[in-house]
Amino acid sequence: MSTSTAFAAAKAEGRAALVGYLPAGFPTHERAIEALHVMVEHGCDVIELGLPYTDPVMDGPQVQAAAQMALEGGTRTKDVLRTVEAVAATGVPTVIMTYWNPVDRYGVARFAADLANAGGAGLITPDITPDFAPEWIAAADEHDLDKVFLVSPSSTDERLAMTTSQCRGFVYATAVMGVTGTRAQTSDLAGPLVARTRRTTDLPIGVGLGISNGDQAAAVAARDGIGADGVIVGSAFIRALLDHPDDHAAGLRALAALTEDLARGVRCA
Template sequence: MSVATAFERARAEGRAALVGYLPAGFPDVEFSIEAIRCMVDSGCDVIEVGLPYSDPVMDGPTIQAAAQQALEGGTRTTDVLRTVEAVAATGTPTVVMTYWNPVERYGVDRFAADLASAGGAGLITPDLTPDSAAGWTAAADVHDLDKIFLVAPSSTDARIAMTTAACRGFVYATAVMGVTGARASSSDLAGPLVARTRATTDLPVCVGLGVSHGDQAAEVAAFADGVIVGSAFVRTLLDHADDRAAGLSALAGLTADLADGVRRG
């Protein structure tokens, strides 16, 4: 299934989509595949497979810790592609989220070809902007892969328009929606960002970061086409590192709560 199809289905059901992130290889490759399949079975509409990287400057400590575990366990780009293949086989649209350096090292054209061959739907590139992405854009277009770039509250209207024009699949709107006291002001930033982004594109606009339970998912789903959750899934597995069965059970419960949230929103 394509990413577009997942959003069309969610829209037909009158709800936002739930987009779930987990790094490949965390805590090891086989278990990360099992965990992501659990997220799919429990209500995720789209999956983001993280490519572990040694210098994750835009990630918080939770995802950094998971990526470090994956790297220490020997996870490589080929393992990420194997994870994509296993998850995409469920019929759930699967994209890779990665910093640009590993793709460049692997080879841009080779990465695009191998991602498409694995059944991947596209790529989220948090540190690559459309005006620096000519090589990726060309490779993605050859293999019909989605190009998902980021917009932020600090983006100018012109910058948002340039970014959304280069996107395919959905647009990733970054706004912190954590459980701390900053949550209300972050929400104040997210809604207007989605509105500004929608003014430039018909693509779905998805919001991350920081959603950690169903009520927050409902709050974001009220104004966004998709709710992106990452750290909460990672934290659940970190909290159950000594009991993987309990970790999967907790992961299923969290996913179901979030899936209920996007339906209530």
């Protein structure tokens, strides 16, 4: 199922979609699946599943810590695909967020086929742009997978148009410059970026990086504010589990409460 289905359903309800991120294998393979199910049950419309990687140059401390735990626990690409299958079975579109090297090493055509067979919706590829991704674009098109590329405040109008023309599903707008992580307030760069991006595409635009609570989610989704079609949250979900390292049940309760708060935010906007 394409992510566009979830965005369209949210739009029909007069709200933004909530996109939730966790790395596969964090804190363990089975507990990751349990946590992702909690996120789905309490309001996530799309799941963004991280593929743990040894050189996460764009990731902040929470994501790095979670990915390292997953890698130390033995998580590999096949485990990520098994997690996709388990989450996609809920009916919620599930995309993998991954650096390009693991896909290249696995084999691009093979990765696309295995992702489609697992029920995955597509890929978010933060470190590769469409002009350097012809093999992935061809493989994704063959299997009808979403191609989610990133745009940023530093993107020129020409780069914005080129990037969004190759996206399918939605466009990922990074609202701040720098690595991932929760922030006290949303970036003032997000609104202009969304407006510029919207002039180049009819696809939904998801805004990510730094959102950690319902009030921030509402600000990002508000039509008289940033006006994003989707609110993307990652580090805050990870922190909810990291804050309870010895009590998984308490971590799941915190995760559920956070998801509900964010879901209220995208609805009250």
